[in-house]
Amino acid sequence: MTENQTWVTELILLGFPLGPKTQMFLFGLFSLFYAFTLLGNGAILGLICLDPRLHTPMYFFLSHLAVVDMSYASNNVPKMLANLTFLYMAFAHTECLLLVAMSYDRYVAICHPLQYAVIMSRRVCTILAAASWACGSLLALVHLVLILRLPFCGPHEVNHFFCEILSVLKLACADTRLNQVVIFAASVFILVGPLCWVLVSYTRILLAILRIQSGEGRRKAFSTCSSHLCVVGLFFGSAIVMYMAPQSRHPEEQQKILSLFYSLFNPMLNPLIYSLRNAEVKGALHRVLWKKRSRWRDGGTP
Template identity: 70%
Template sequence: MEENQTMVTEFILLGFCLGTRIHQVLFGLFLLCFTFTLLGNGVILGLIYLEFRLHTPMYFFLANLALVDIAYACNTVPQTLVNLLDPDKPISFAGCIIQTYLFMAFAVTECLLLVVMSHDRYVAICYPLHYTVIMNWRVCVILALAFWIFSFLLALVHLVLILRLPFCGPHEINHFFCETLSVLKLACADITLNKIIIFTASVFILVGPLCFVLVSYTRILMAILRIQSKGGSRKAFSTCSSHLCVLGLYFGSAIIMYVAPKSQHPKTEQKIPFLFYSFFSPMLNPLIYSLRNTEVKGALRRALGKETHSQLLM
């Protein structure tokens, strides 16, 4: 029986199946989002690297977030753009599996990073006098290395569980990229173990950290309300509210995808959370987290001022 099975060597991404004209509109929109993602996060990385005043734990984690967003977008968006222009163009089995692995790794990395960043803000606002002791550089580097290594190891577990499965057809993935659950549906074997591991990991990575984040920001909010200075409380509240927007977008989309019960809506509607997760979140993160920040805007003005001055001298 197994000898008569033909193993799949490539997949077809069905994408959105909305017609050529709408695909062209989506191509332009997604390309614009991708460009802003690369530019926004690239500017953040450059400013943090060049500006000595931004060499603090907060911006160290923001640099990691920008790096994750760039890598995340580069992993999923180019293939989606190609698929919008040529829906029949296949993706190789190896390329699809690599995309699945990197998608999981970067998603977990960003989740853990957002949790660490919320803890950083909690310490900065609630324990300002002890901030430099608690969030020293040694702790920050260890945390960064820990969540990067853990994320790729956890994704490796999912990868091994996927590779043990035979794929003998069909070869059409009902998604715009090689999303884990969509790939598993094409396996010619029982995927119960894979689903259990994914659900367990999702609860551990999403629900647990989300509870931790909510507790942290509840305490932050209480500390903000006790601030006597209106300017200080307004600045702290603005920073935390922007962070909560990112957290709500990220965790909300992820929980809908992997933890919440599957809805009976059409497959196209079920892909909408992935659009926020894959396209809009990496684009909005630098705007919400960094470019609204006074110190970052000051560093950007200084950088532009230096460039303008150097051009005048030339």
């Protein structure tokens, strides 16, 4: 490399090459989605903290998922490449592992109900949550170290609406095969492995549900599991297609649409699919609102 070669120190996000009216429409739509993401996940997190009846392993993991989703959505438009590479990938990896921990919680609750309190103790839940955060951050740090070693001396326009790692690698003026191998290996570890674990867990859950004699018990179990499977399918499906399918089959514009599912839509849909339709969460919301109403009424009386 010559000494007088100019290195790129700033990147420009191209976003979607659309007309001004369409861009304004998408700006309003995505802003609305982001607001719903913060409100929905914030409401879930607040209810879990305020209502002692929701202090169970299932909602313990759900509170961590809410924190991840709010942070995930808030870091998709970073101002610095290093911030994105670390935080964005850290939150993505952590969400994968938290979804696995939640599937294990459902497996124990349905297949081993009498031992649930012993197996899913507070210590076990804390270890699983801490391991998810630690592994997610460690894997993101590996990506960060590998991408920061690369020189960027050519085009400085990222054909994406945020600094997605595959789009950034295309701008490097050096061999990126090591980065590609690490990304694929990390995808196998963080996507395929956990997805297989989830499928095994839910296969055993399904067999356990089919042995339930009560129709009401079956309906309740299916309702809980179907919600989690919807979240898992949306997140893992779009991420696997994005990072493990041959890139030639997915043009850049299609990749941007796929990334919307796991970076914007999923954080917004998680509280709707997995929590707000849950009877326990609705009951907690009713109790919190009724308590506040009673305090306001008592405070207003002489």
